[in-house]
Amino acid sequence: MPPDAGRAAEQVARQSYGKLIAFLAARSRDVPAAEDALSEALAAALRVWPERGVPDNPEAWLMVAARRNLMQAARHRTVQANAQATISLAFEEAEERMNEAGKSVFPDERLKLLFACTHPVIDRSVHTALMLQTVLGIEARTIARSFVVSPEAMSQRLVRAKVKIREAGVPFAVPSGAALSGRLAAVLSAIYAAYGLGWDGLDGEEERHSLAGEAIWLGRALLTVLPDEPEAIGLLSLMLHCEARRSARRDGNGRYVPLDEQDTATWNAIMITEADVLLRKAGSFDRFGPFQCQAAIQSVHAARRFSGATDWQALTTLYAALVTMKPTLGARVGQAAVIGRAVSAAAGLERIDTLDPRDVAAYQPYWAVRAFLLANAGDDIAAADAYMTAIGLSDSPAVRNFLASRLEQVRQASPG
Template sequence: MDEHAERHDAEEAPSGADRLVAVVERDHARLLAVLAAETRDITAAEDALADAYERAVRGWPASGIPSNPQGWLLTVARNRLKDRYRSAAFRTSVPLNDETDAAPATAPVAATAIDDAPEPDEIPDKRLALLFVCAHPAIDPSVRTPLMLQTVLGLDARRIAVAFAVPEPTMTGRLVRAKRKIRAAGIPFAVPDRRAMPARLPPVLEAVYGAYAIEWRPIAGVIERGSLSAESLALADLLAELLPQEPEVLGLDALLHLSAARQGAALDALGQFVPLDEQDPERWDAALIARGEDLLLRASRFGVVGRFQLEAAIQSAHDARAHGIDVDPVALRRLHEVLVGMRPTLGARVALAATIADADGASAGLAALDAIGDVGMERFQPAWATRAHLLSALGRRDEADASYDRAISLTTDPVLRAHLERRRSRSES
């Protein structure tokens, strides 16, 4: 066995550890989903899989990389789960090292077990079911995104805690409770059927969007936009791969690509905020834009409009400048109108007022802003920033300054605050 190993240690062959890392990166979610679906116990599945990885790290350099690493890992993890359920005491007391030479947990390391392991293509894909479990109505909405990040992308609790600006023990506790609930309540690892899909899909989309929408770390006092941008794209891509017939899934994936494309351009070389209409299209990511627009086109072919497709279309309209074309303000206003009709949130209504100003003039925009008449407006920073910009454009300087002051007082983000202060002083001169 040791002689065997030397061959695998040769430079041209990947080391056991490298191969394992590659397999884990690509197939962790697949393996975890299969194991969790069999028991509904995500925690046990994670432990069993971690144990299988550990065995691989220790075993592969010596015994060689199995011909079917995914199947090997799955078999080892399944046996581990069987042991776990066979003996309750086993669960807590036996350290890993003691098992190395003991049956039955070592059995799958033998070559016969490797040969019996399922081929990668035969491993059922339960990742979509896992995504639906994470965003099940019985799971607290605030933990759905963290659950997806941990189970589907394999992010550790620490990283998730940082992104969500909560102490690590708090995040760990929430994740543990959610997994316990999944097992105890018997939430099925199943993809909803056609009838249930319209009700069950939106929370999944929201949870994926939630990974992107973490704007900045609230506790830190410093801005950290898009800290999980790559992760949200990975989740949206996966969802689009698994549910390519759902236009809103494609719409969400399009929206995240188009938004991520501009992330690098939101701050200039001095770290100052640059509003969308002043950004240099040269600094946008052309590949992400192309992919986003392709996804949006695919979504639109289904002829069923939805919130995420509309938001993607709004982003796409702004991207016209990347093709050297002026943004069409009337088209933008129309898109915002439809979006408000579908989801009349305060943010959407204020954004509509701003596009009305672009299309029909600042007075019309201001009238639209006044017409919102929501009690939340008083505390809503974007409403005051928009009002200030419009009053400034109309030359109503005193009122503009008062609105800028109000907007600034509601802004805790130092980058946005500095931006508004510059705008205010510009309106003075």
Template sequence: MLAVLAAPGRDLVAAEDALADALERALTRWETDGVPAKPEAWVLTVARNRLRDLWKSSGYRLNAPLEGIDPVAEEIDAAEIPDRRLELMLVCAHPAIAAAVRTPLMLQTVLGIDSAAIAAAFAVEPAAMAQRLVRAKRRIRDTGIPFAMPAREDLAARLPAVLETVYGAYAIDRRREPGGAPQESLSAEALHLALTLTELLPDEPEVLGLAALVCLAEARRSARVDADGVFVPLDEQDPSVWDRSLLHRGEDLLARAHRCGRPGRFQYEAAIQSAHSSRAFGVPVDPHVVRKLYRALVLVAPSLGARVALAALDGEIDGPLAGLRSLDRLDAKDFQPAWVVRGHLLTAAGRLAEGGAAYRRSAGLTTDPAVVEYLVKLMQANDIRP
């Protein structure tokens, strides 16, 4: 709805205010009058009228002639709304927007993630992130960036930020809502957007790779926590409860991407997920294959998470001391997964006191109660004081 409202005047802030006002009125009116037959049309019509009043007010700068502008048709098809999000994402990825703020802007504007959560994900102070987002929205309005699908040759330049946003939304969602039902979280939105991108760009391998990655990871969502709400690591999950339809869809998308012959970051990440998903089809996970894929991933996208996972695999294959040496070469600081891996490797090496300290440090770096409970049980299983 925001994408629909913002398109005519290209003013995201005004559209956000108008939409918020319309939703507030809906909460008041619908309680007494009942929900209208077409609630989206009701909200959009009220928001449109507020925008009209704003445009007619003195002192407001509109980047288009007022005559003939109709933000929303009276009878809007609600089914058309979701696909407009991709259009808005591509607006946020316009070259006129600073590269560092494109993904945060999409996360907030298109997917509704609050600026504090975005700031935490990007290791930026919340106030600084909020200011960057406001400046970016003003930039869209002041430069008159059109709300339209770019030409194919321009799409390639904007696509990386769009893919990063879909991936980031899914990653943020997994951290903040462990075990949450897909329809109650952003994971369903990320999956929808990833699959919609494959329809828009069916021959783009990284688009296919991202969609495969989200499908394969989402297939295991229900197994991430047990009945007691305790986190279950991937290698301990029961593959019989994984979503077979999503697994098959992810494998098909990954195969299509592979046939393009242009490997990239999201394809490698999807291939890693595929290797871990092999248990669902009766094939044991081969750590040597997974390590090879992580090494390829690190070459094209040397993220700290990938390098920590690679250190864990070094420990699994070559022994805990080898894994610790790999981990010591990283500047992990307060990166929580690194402390989990360190605790595991130290415990496997028989250095229980140091392992316990690493586990306790990792528990202090997460706000996920399911993970904390898992770490406590892990320490107890190794006779370490939590």
């Protein structure tokens, strides 16, 4: 009996989606057409593989099938003859190379697709979302939740952006000079956003864990192209520092463990060492940016392995720098949490109270930090209310259970 064809197709789609789309789109200059062609190839796999068995190289099979679908669709559209000939020759060459010894040898061109998604003709507000979907195959509804917009609105924005890439003839290439510096920040942000989505998969979802790994791979690939970009180096250092602690985020019973309570012996020392080496390399360029700053913050936390204590004053200094460079909501909430530990809970609350209530109403980390600070300040009733809000905004069962235990503690401490 052949292996489970559906599971095999799902696995190769998850692992190779971005690579396949990037290769197809870089040659056809048509992201929606590439997505349609790959979708049809996946549907064909579900029909054919149960009867014939899963091929030795599923990725190559899907590429050949998608290429044929793309060419067939092109024949049904009114296109310039020379353009169609160019596409045809490119795919004929790709198919010939893939059929050699049954190996998939087509190049991984996701970096080119990342930069295509940040072209100036594409609205800046959709850059990150577009990269998350086209390069990593994240569904529009998941992206919409991260950007706090409706799935319908996000889908419409993504469709318009993909059409714009085709109509404007956006080149699929890593830019150079001033064009590179202007678009690199968006690419770095998209890779980190992808890692963040994978990091949020606390409760063991294989797909989320895989997404974090893909983001790290993209970070490494970017460094092979841009080895002297300090912020690219800083981003990889940041992701490796966070990834080194993945297994420590839950205890043996699956319960969530906050960073300052994690057993440092369970952290990946090899990964932390690599992250610190990268951070020192980034610092040698004398261009300090927000990703390097965030990596430095994580490095301070990692130093607890040796000192046994967290240097909260150092974190206060680094967060002040981060908020100056990039005053995101996450950075400002993190700063308040650190001030609450380095100075006092009252000082942390004073800082967090400066945030606009409209910005934080649905931001779960704000409510979790606020609850912690209120509890440490002795305001158990207000802390309980904040914990309730944080629990309601959390998607993770493990985090909800952790916050519920903190809620129970403040309720027991409250005179009422």
